[in-house]
Amino acid sequence: MENQSNDKKVFLLDALALIFRAYYALIRNPRITSKGKNTNAQFGFINTLLDLINNQKPTHMAVCFDTQAPTERHTEFTDYKANRQEAPEDLLAAIPDIKKLIRGFNIPVLEVDGYEADDVIGTLSKKGAAAGYEVFMVTPDKDYGQLVDGNIKIYKPGYQGGDAEILGAKEVCEKWNIKEVHQVIDILGLMGDAVDNIPGIAGVGEKTAAKLLAEYGTLENVLENADKIKGALGEKVRNGKNSAILSKKLATIITNVPIEFHEEDFRLKEWNRDLLKEVFIELEFKTVAKRILGEELSIVPGAVPQGVQTDLFGNAVEGKSKAEPKTPKAEVAEETGDTDRAEDGDIVHAGKNIQNTAHQYRTIQEEAAIKNLVKELLEEKEICFDTETTGIDANDVELVGMSFSFKPGEAYYIPCPADQEATRAILKQFEPVFNRKDVLWIGQNLKYDMLVLKWYGYELFGETFDTMLAHYVIEPDGKRSMDMLSARFLGYEPVHIEELIGKKGKNQLNMRDVAIDKISDYAAEDADITLQLKQVLSPLIKSKEVEKVFHEVENPLAKVLMEMEYEGVKVDQDFLHEYSKELEREAAKAEDSVYEQAGVKFNLASPKQLGEVLFEKLKLDPKARKTKTGQYATGEDVLMKLAHENKIVEDILAFRELTKLKSTYVDSLPELINRKTGRVHTSYAQAVAVTGRLSSNNPNLQNIPIRTERGREIRKAFVPRDSNRVLISADYSQIELRIVAGISGDPAMCDAFKKGIDIHTATAAKVYGVEESAVTKEQRYKAKSVNFGIIYGQGAFGLADNLGISRTEAKEIIDNYKKQFAGIDTYMESTKAFARENGYVQTLMGRKRWLRDINSSNFTVRGFAERNAINSPIQGTAADMIKLAMIKVYHEFRKHKFESRMILQVHDELVFDAVKEEVETIKPIILDCMRSALPLPNEVPVEAEIGSGINWLEAH
DNA sequence: GCGCGCACGC
DNA sequence: GACGTACGTGCGCGCA
Numbered sequence: 001m002e003n004q005s006n007d008k009k010v011f012l013l014d015a016l017a018l019i020f021r022a023y024y025a026l027i028r029n030p031r032i033t034s035k036g037k038n039t040n041a042q043f044g045f046i047n048t049l050l051d052l053i054n055n056q057k058p059t060h061m062a063v064c065f066d067t068q069a070p071t072e073r074h075t076e077f078t079d080y081k082a083n084r085q086e087a088p089e090d091l092l093a094a095i096p097d098i099k100k101l102i103r104g105f106n107i108p109v110l111e112v113d114g115y116e117a118d119d120v121i122g123t124l125s126k127k128g129a130a131a132g133y134e135v136f137m138v139t140p141d142k143d144y145g146q147l148v149d150g151n152i153k154i155y156k157p158g159y160q161g162g163d164a165e166i167l168g169a170k171e172v173c174e175k176w177n178i179k180e181v182h183q184v185i186d187i188l189g190l191m192g193d194a195v196d197n198i199p200g201i202a203g204v205g206e207k208t209a210a211k212l213l214a215e216y217g218t219l220e221n222v223l224e225n226a227d228k229i230k231g232a233l234g235e236k237v238r239n240g241k242n243s244a245i246l247s248k249k250l251a252t253i254i255t256n257v258p259i260e261f262h263e264e265d266f267r268l269k270e271w272n273r274d275l276l277k278e279v280f281i282e283l284e285f286k287t288v289a290k291r292i293l294g295e296e297l298s299i300v301p302g303a304v305p306q307g308v309q310t311d312l313f314g315n316a317v318e319g320k321s322k323a324e325p326k327t328p329k330a331e332v333a334e335e336t337g338d339t340d341r342a343e344d345g346d347i348v349h350a351g352k353n354i355q356n357t358a359h360q361y362r363t364i365q366e367e368a369a370i371k372n373l374v375k376e377l378l379e380e381k382e383i384c385f386d387t388e389t390t391g392i393d394a395n396d397v398e399l400v401g402m403s404f405s406f407k408p409g410e411a412y413y414i415p416c417p418a419d420q421e422a423t424r425a426i427l428k429q430f431e432p433v434f435n436r437k438d439v440l441w442i443g444q445n446l447k448y449d450m451l452v453l454k455w456y457g458y459e460l461f462g463e464t465f466d467t468m469l470a471h472y473v474i475e476p477d478g479k480r481s482m483d484m485l486s487a488r489f490l491g492y493e494p495v496h497i498e499e500l501i502g503k504k505g506k507n508q509l510n511m512r513d514v515a516i517d518k519i520s521d522y523a524a525e526d527a528d529i530t531l532q533l534k535q536v537l538s539p540l541i542k543s544k545e546v547e548k549v550f551h552e553v554e555n556p557l558a559k560v561l562m563e564m565e566y567e568g569v570k571v572d573q574d575f576l577h578e579y580s581k582e583l584e585r586e587a588a589k590a591e592d593s594v595y596e597q598a599g600v601k602f603n604l605a606s607p608k609q610l611g612e613v614l615f616e617k618l619k620l621d622p623k624a625r626k627t628k629t630g631q632y633a634t635g636e637d638v639l640m641k642l643a644h645e646n647k648i649v650e651d652i653l654a655f656r657e658l659t660k661l662k663s664t665y666v667d668s669l670p671e672l673i674n675r676k677t678g679r680v681h682t683s684y685a686q687a688v689a690v691t692g693r694l695s696s697n698n699p700n701l702q703n704i705p706i707r708t709e710r711g712r713e714i715r716k717a718f719v720p721r722d723s724n725r726v727l728i729s730a731d732y733s734q735i736e737l738r739i740v741a742g743i744s745g746d747p748a749m750c751d752a753f754k755k756g757i758d759i760h761t762a763t764a765a766k767v768y769g770v771e772e773s774a775v776t777k778e779q780r781y782k783a784k785s786v787n788f789g790i791i792y793g794q795g796a797f798g799l800a801d802n803l804g805i806s807r808t809e810a811k812e813i814i815d816n817y818k819k820q821f822a823g824i825d826t827y828m829e830s831t832k833a834f835a836r837e838n839g840y841v842q843t844l845m846g847r848k849r850w851l852r853d854i855n856s857s858n859f860t861v862r863g864f865a866e867r868n869a870i871n872s873p874i875q876g877t878a879a880d881m882i883k884l885a886m887i888k889v890y891h892e893f894r895k896h897k898f899e900s901r902m903i904l905q906v907h908d909e910l911v912f913d914a915v916k917e918e919v920e921t922i923k924p925i926i927l928d929c930m931r932s933a934l935p936l937p938n939e940v941p942v943e944a945e946i947g948s949g950i951n952w953l954e955a956h
Numbered sequence: 957g958c959g960c961g962c963a964c965g966c
Numbered sequence: 967g968a969c970g971t972a973c974g975t976g977c978g979c980g981c982a
Contacts, residue, residue, distance in 0.1 A: 606979055607961055625967090627961070635962060660963055663977055689973055693966085700975045703965035711964075736966090792972040802971085860969080871972045875966090879973095907966045907973090957982085966973080 010133045010266050011061040012121055015098055045098055060266035062108045064120050104276035106269045115257045123257035359409040361524035370429050373412055377433045380406040384442040384531035387449045388523050390512050394451035395674055395681040399423055400511045401519060403527035411524035415516050427456050437461045442534045444468050444482050447558040454566050467530050469554040470537040472687035473546040476849055486529050489536045494529055495522045549847040553883050560890040561684045567901045568679030570721045573670050580666045587658035590651045597648040604655055607634045620646060665714050672699050691872050692847045692879035702906045715953035720913050729955040730926050730946040731909035734759055736791050739877045742936030746823025750938050760784040766820040786817050791874055793867030828870050835869040843876035885933035892925050919948055
């Protein structure tokens with residue numbers, strides 16, 4: 001389309017279709033109850049219009065308004081389903097506003113009674129092209145049909161002009177490269193439910209329909225010969241006759257519309273600014289009005305009003321505009337006057353460009369030179385330290401070199417030879433430096449470097465400033481590789497590691513294989529950059545007011561985590577081996593049973609194939625849900641709904657569970673056992689989860705099964721390292737709810753915790769207005785779900801889904817909950833208000849999460865931000881608390897010189913590999929550390945439970 | 957190599 | 967049918 005000159009284009013907008021789409025987007029979401037002015041109908045229309053004007057700069061345009069709105073055809077459509085008959089009323093309500101907008105923008109209107117925009121373009125295909133114009137039609141999906149040589153040419157979804165026939169859906173899909181049948185409907189300018197009716201017969205899928213059409217030629221022939229069609233199919237065809245005819249009528253484009261093409265009728269004129277202003281005020285489009293009218297934006301490219309960069313359905317439109325879109329971040333900064341953002345921007349420019357700055361990187365190998373360096377390092381107050389190693393698993397690498405930097409632009413690299421004795425000798429010379437207590441160690445992900453050192457027997461005693469963690473507390477979302485941080489905060493792109501060792505893959509080199517002078521430059525630069533990053537990030541830590549969580553939580557924790565990773569946990573290989581065989585047998589049994597019942601062999605592990613078998617071959621559910629990629633959804637929730645009627649589903653679920661357990665846990669764990677220690681050493685990611693939680697990988701020990709009988713067995717494989725030890729597990733009880741109670745100060749909930757009443761029972765008693773002793777199991781279960789939902793900021797919809805109850809009932813429960821626990825409702829509202837005001841929310845330790853979308857005018861985006869606003873302080877405070885507890889436990893253990901070790905953290909649980917004689921001594925210490933780590937407001941008590949046993953399952 | 961669907965934890 | 971459902975990691979499939 002690029003080669004089309006603008007003055008040869010005419011754009012047609014089907015206003016009614018646009019409103020229709022917006023309207024359905026509205027009513028499909030039950031949470032949208034607003035019937036106010038500022039609805040999606042108007043908004044969607046203006047978005048599409050502005051998008052078009054800004055991107056395509058048409059000189060000629062017309063709105064094709066289906067004037068008999070709803071026209072005969074639209075009326076028929078809404079009759080398809082009785083419950084949608086309310087549609088036209090609201091639709092009509094929006095029309096006057098749309099008309100005002102059209103007048104404001106001074107767009108020519110084509111009013112042709114009783115015809116669709118489709119018909120108009122169909123007709124113009126015969127008449128308009130002669131005038132030398134290309135006619136484009138903007139459909140609700142913003143796909144274009146182009147008029148070429150009197151025919152409408154289809155780009156992406158489009159429609160066939162002229163005397164359009166209804167094609168078999170399959171044929172249409174093939175012809176226009178469309179995956180989903182419902183898109184055909186969009187193409188034809190119709191809406192949703194007619195999906196089932198292409199070619200108009202309910203219950204006849206596209207494949208069957210195509211077959212029928214191929215056999216009889218036309219739809220009319222199919223219907224005429226309906227009696228000859230055998231069985232259920234014939235029945236369906238006969239029953240669906242009327243809707244088939246209607247479908248065809250709906251989709252047929254009329255090409256004899258009484259309209260003539262006159263160039264001047266389509267030419268765009270000046271906007272009527274006064275009228276626009278009036279309409280915008282009326283519709284409360286304040287932001288749009290300000291941007292369109294307050295500034296000279298008009299239709300100049302590069303001046304796309306950012307406030308309307310969402311599509312018809314309220315989704316953010318990315319990269320559609322030729323103008324460089326501002327990031328949402330920038331937008332927030334602008335709207336809230338967030339000076340910190342501006343500060344960030346300044347830093348990029350204020351930062352030194354290392355490339356242009358004289359630097360001195362030196363490789364230190366001679367003993368005398370090392371002595372000199374050590375002497376110097378003993379004097380410095382702050383030292384940046386970095387290691388180069390042979391791999392990324394710190395528990396299984398050799399040191400290749402170390403770099404130090406203490407002055408920007410200067411750095412030293414000390415190569416360490418493959419001969420480990422020689423490397424040890426070099427390290428020995430640095431021992432006094434490592435042992436310094438009066439030094440601040442600076443590094444990027446120091447946990448890694450400390451772990452490498454630990455394997456060589458050294459420890460860093462000084463305090464630490466980890467640039468990765470600094471960035472984590474400054475900006476918990478977003479990426480933070482060193483290259484990225486350098487580019488962003490120093491304005492410099494460092495040498496990328498792939499330039500040394502090649503792209504990742506089987507041919508990637510080992511650091512050991514790279515020439516020393518090459519590594520030296522790279523490694524020294526890393527230390528230099530990290531040092532400079534510290535200078536930049538340090539003031540940001542202060543200005544963002546996150547010193548507390550940074551200095552008191554994250555930095556000290558890194559060392560604790562390092563030690564836990566170093567210790568590892570022993571797994572019982574024999575047990576897993578046996579269990580693997582058992583799982584294998586059972587999985588095979590379930591698999592065979594599925595094939596037998598399905599009557600066909602396929603790959604059961606493939607959701608795609610399974611979906612086809614279940615819903616096409618076995619036809620278990622004629623209304624099977626599909627995923628966004630067009631596959632049948634076969635998730636657990638979907639299958640469970642079919643479970644009571646079909647034994648095959650049971651077997652499928654069993655197969656899923658068994659193979660999941662086998663592949664993810666039983667068979668993988670032994671492969672991650674470290675050769676040196678015979679244990680698995682997980683790695684904790686300290687700067688990944690936006691809420692402040694840790695995450696665990698290689699292996700992930702935070703998702704070991706516990707829910708099901710068979711899954712739970714796996715916990716038996718986690719054992720103490722020798723027979724003189726046991727495992728201890730200590731976990732917080734209802735910690736997140738206690739935090740909710742504490743920070744909201746809700747008297748009812750605080751009281752329940754203070755009295756030590758089971759919180760879900762207490763909740764049920766309140767919500768259902770009964771005595772605690774009279775609460776039924778079901779009431780407690782429902783109350784538990786509500787409590788759970790509160791923590792996640794979930795609404796009635798999610799609750800209903802979770803409990804399998806109606807949304808009405810869910811809403812009732814929630815309303816009652818809010819009444820009984822008014823403090824919680826207030827907390828949720830005030831948290832959202834705080835977020836709107838400040839652009840962030842925070843935990844008790846001052847850990848912040850910035851919510852740039854909290855003031856978004858898009859309800860979906862804003863809703864997401866609002867849920868985060870509620871959830872993050874809760875989840876984050878729980879994360880702060882256990883992190884503080886871990887630091888406390890670690891220091892207590894060191895102080896008492898216990899040999900027992902903390903080895904795992906699973907969000908609200910700590911696991912210890914404990915020496916038997918110490919068990920009774922350390923249990924109260926652990927509990928005390930956990931309870932006192934972070935006292936909650938309003939005297940809400942913090943409780944923890946503890947147990948021990950010969951494996952993790954028993955300890956729990 | 958990557959996106960997706962699915963499933964495990966808290 | 968499409969919209970949404972806290973925070974994570976990892977597996978196998980299917981496609982490029």
